[in-house]
Amino acid sequence: MCFFSHKEAKEMACKTVFKVLGLALALTMVSQGAMAKGFLGSVGVSGGVFACTPDSFETDNDFGTASLINIGDVQNRSICPAGDLDYAQFTLTDVTNVIVETSGDTGDTVLTLYDSTFKEVATDDDSGNGSFSLIKQPNLPAGIYYIKVEEYNNDNEIAAYTLSLQSCTPDCTGKVCGDDGCGGSCGGCAANEQCNDQGQCEKLCDADSYEPDNDFTQAVVIGLGESQDHTICPPGDVDTLKFTLTDATPVTIETTGPADGDTKLVLFDAQGNQLAENGDKSRDDYYSKISIHLDPGDYFVQVTGYDENSIVASYTITLSVCTPQCDGKICGDDGCGGECPPGCSGDQVCNAGQCVDPWPANCLGEAGPSAKTCPEGLTDVGCCDNGRLVFCYKEQLWCMDCALDGNVCGWYPGDFFNPPGYYCAPQEYLDPEDPSGQYPVHCPGAGPCTPNCEGKECGPDGCGGSCGDCQGGGLCVSYHCVAPYPQSCLGPQTPSAPSCPQDLSDIGCCDTGNRVVWCDQGKLYCADCPTNQQPEYQTCGWQASAGYYDCGGQGEDPSGQNPLQCGFCMPFCFGKECGDDGCGGSCGTCQEGYT
Template identity: 25%
Template sequence: MRKLALLFALALAVTGCSGGGNKVVPKTDLGDAGEVTDGAGDIEAPDARGPDGKGPDASDGTVGPDGQVEETGPDWTVGPDGETPPEELPCQPDCTGRDCGDDGCGGSCGSCIGPDVCGANGLCVPPPCQSSKDCPGDLVCNQAAGYCVECLGNEDCGDDAICGPDSKCVPVHKCASDKDCKEWDMVCDKALAYCVECLAHADCPETAFCKDSFCLPDVCEGGVQGCDGNVIGICLPEGSGWQTVQACGAIQYCEAGVCHDQVCPPGQAYCDGELAMQCDAIGKESAQIKDCEAAELHCVGGECLDLVCAPDAMFCSDSMTPALCGSDGMVFQPQAPCANGTYCFGGACVPWKCKPAAPVCNGNIVTLCNEVGSGPQPGGTDCTPAGQCCYSGECKPPAEEICDGVDNDCDAKVDEGCDADGDGWCASVKQVVGKPPVCPNGGGDCDDKVKETHPGQPDAPGDQVDNNCNGAVDEGLTCAGTCTGHTLDAYLCALELCYQAAPVTAAFSSPTGDNIETAWEAVAHFGNPANSLAPKAGASYGLLATGPATGTAHSTDLPGGTSIGDPYAKDGYQTFDNVEFKIVMKAPPGALGFSVDFIFMSVEYEEYIGTSFNDKFYIFLTGPTTTGGQKVVINSAACSNPNAYYDFIEPGTGEKRCYIAINTAFSEPCSNPTTNIGGTGFECGPPDSQHGSSTGWLTTKWPVAAGEQFELVFHIHDASDGIFDSEVILDRFQWLYGPFSAGTFPWAP
């Protein structure tokens, strides 16, 4: 009887399924089930008793009106076709691109090490912060970035480490020679007396450059033309960044070092007839969003709307006709059709980007210009498989690279080797077609390794260089009178200022009222003839000192005068023996800035480093355009020991900086001076009170506006007393006509 009853129940269940719903089959213990044979096979029927053996078991469902248990759990069902669906696949964990967090199945992709936390993207990131109080342990808050770091400056690392570019403390290894640093694959910064990763780019791997004594990964491939955003640039030779060549136009995009016309409005939805389109971020290509016509709608502003056009807006009713939409968006007024050579784009007539049906290049693919003239047609012939490149609408074999804005040699680079120094002039040995983006000034650069040498550059005096590439060296350089002695004309000549745009005014003065007749002089050479103080240009240079400028005794208080404060010093000490050379001049047309060479020497070395006896040399610039009429110190440098002494903190970077004095990182320690200043009285030697050292030769470069009249002041003073003098040699003032980096740097030819 039990088998027949169960068979009847199963028959009812199957019959119920045929009515359009899924009847849940009871799930009970099959241990003592009977068997029913129906000719198709054996079915094991579940026991209909409850746990107590007296009735139906509702533990896995509910008891229906017919006394049968109806399954309510999700275990399995019989579908309309009488089949049971396959079992659900087990969860597959996925940690692709994740270091931490949920794997999608309730498990973990890993844990972060140390103080790092798991970010929303599944990557380990530093703890977020708004204040250093938010940071765990010894970490501090980089408020600009919004996360905790190990250090922001050397002061966060203690005495035996410095703060690296990745905001992590790097151990310091003391040194006196490069030999002391080889164990760590480093070099010795003798001024700081510890090992560093680099002092020059040559100390770094080929794929890195040197910045602030650390090797950083190249930003780009040196000398290669590419794109920096929407600007064509030449990567600097060391790979540290881009030298701007040309900004692409407002309706262009930059790709592979070439400006291309946009084919659609970047990042916007727009209409191509009744097709709603979405343009990519740079305006290179677009994708269809929706066919509005198929939906019996109209495309307006990239959307399918029940309107003809955007109310009161100009649009293109077709590829040749601008139109003004009515205020209700249902009617429009066609305007005059576009003239030959133009097409309608964005509601206005714009010039063809190519001639309709003419062969054109779409990257390295030969195709035809579309019928409107707005750009290349899709498809075409790819020149790449044949080892050729597309040029003027044809696949052509690789040829010698010339300077024409085209990849002639099929190496995916454009105009490489045309302008190695990045001054905007192509090398004279290269063929130049027109004025391509790499050299908008044209060709004719006779020394493409030096930015200051190119056509139109003023000839520098006495440097034996054809600066303007006209085939003549130092032509026509004459100066009224001699370039040595104690006259204003001689001093201007010594700085090469007589060869430049003539200064409007020039004068010596003392803000402290001292008698400065002995404090300046134009000389052919200072010190021993064999030392490192030969003029950098011309046959002489200018001396400016806080005591007698010539001779070898340098501990003299200039006659007369008083003391005044220094508004640029944070220590509050008084200054003495202030001496200034002030010139007012006008930048010539085309000038981008100027440079001046100098070397600072002082008897304050080395016993007074980090003290109030910190004589300083300032270069002040005041210009209505360049400085907004403010008096600005333009020569400063990194400090030799910023934890012990610094003059100011650079806004934006937080770097501790020093003005040119004995505390700069350029200062040469007497343990290993690299610049021979013998015979000046400032050279190293015992006793310290009668000798000193120098910064070595430096160059300050600074921008000014072409045609701007500005004031330039060379200022030197004693600090806290009028003895233990300091002196500066000034030489080679010159205008800069090509791109340059502003600041103060070790002298280079």
């Protein structure tokens, strides 16, 4: 998480951390050998194909087909196929405390209880064991009720689970608060107390002497140079203070306190318009600080805990005159929300309080933008400038020197977490440039671009042009033309053939080399399962939970609808001008007089 005092600075810092460090999780997944298709998240789940067994209560997919369940019953069920809904109906002859629960070895359910008019009475996701569900509903009147069970996202199967319906007798023996065991209460505690596991009320904190001060009409006056001791108690408490300035003044409003405290500060003008906000001073200090130049007038400050459920047992708030810190500085933040004079003129930018020439002369990293504007053609996708990552953010140019962290600048194709673009990362995870040539590695505004095709058969020339195309279905890999599938199997991030045979879909299949092969957006992908670093992913087979073939699967689709072995024929014309393509077609014909 990023912690900064000003919204713009926080957004930019998080952006730069993302561009430089945001690949960490994805690259860890790659290095550990995650499932080939599952990592990309580009393969759809087959509808109507499943490896589980529908339960004996089917069909019970709506109110009209709900199966019967009685108090005391425990039913063995399944969510099969993905998207299946299980409905059950029960009748109460008297007011009853009811417990409805799902359980099982694996799975994630959502329970919903309805009355006879199909109006929702209660719902629950994860109150049961693990990710299963539990509803405790006290004092249900006599009548007909319905239970609906569904998988959390309705996109996965649950091979087996149990649904139970029980009555419940409340028990508050020795308790003054908390759950009575049936969804009711044994009593409540005061606002500044909490109920412990033994059903007893414990004091959380003491309200401070300034209460009530929860809104502008109750605001406590604080003067310049004054400190006040407060508490955020009970949870959700708001402390409101008011101060008046007779002259334009730079001020600092700051909270301090014990190490476990976490506050949030918001500053308003006399009309209630928000002027500034701060949550954390830094990564290590969760108290708050606002420094700002203010005109004469009345102002309000509100202090809360980090969220509506938090308390702060004690803290001190101080209002002081802020002294600008501009010694030796001619630009940049003065420490009071203003700028040190005279500032930078022309194209120069501020670095550590001094004006310097903009990029490409200087690369300032996270210290600030390296140029006030972005050259035409530069976007957030970025580019590389002699090992430096350059990109545009909010119409300003930012530059990161990748080598400072032992990284290089290069192209990353994207994944679940990161969009395609240029990044700072270890060299083994990056391409020198965008293989499609759509986003040149050369930065606009960095000077003339000289096309570089030395040692290249194909691919981009670094200036938006091409070094050549591959013929006969060949693929351009690392600037050299290579044979397509089945000779090549290039993994989940690089197509192994520019097109797919008619019979290949995203469900995929396993070829004779124990490789998973599938089609995604019209291109054939292939992952060599035996080369995976994790033994459990070294065999191609059926992934029942996902509904497709992948590394780490087991055997064949039990439904028989999707054969294990790839049965298609892939035409092969790489390196050929004529002759048979291997599938009954032709790679071309020769001119008269040639064979």
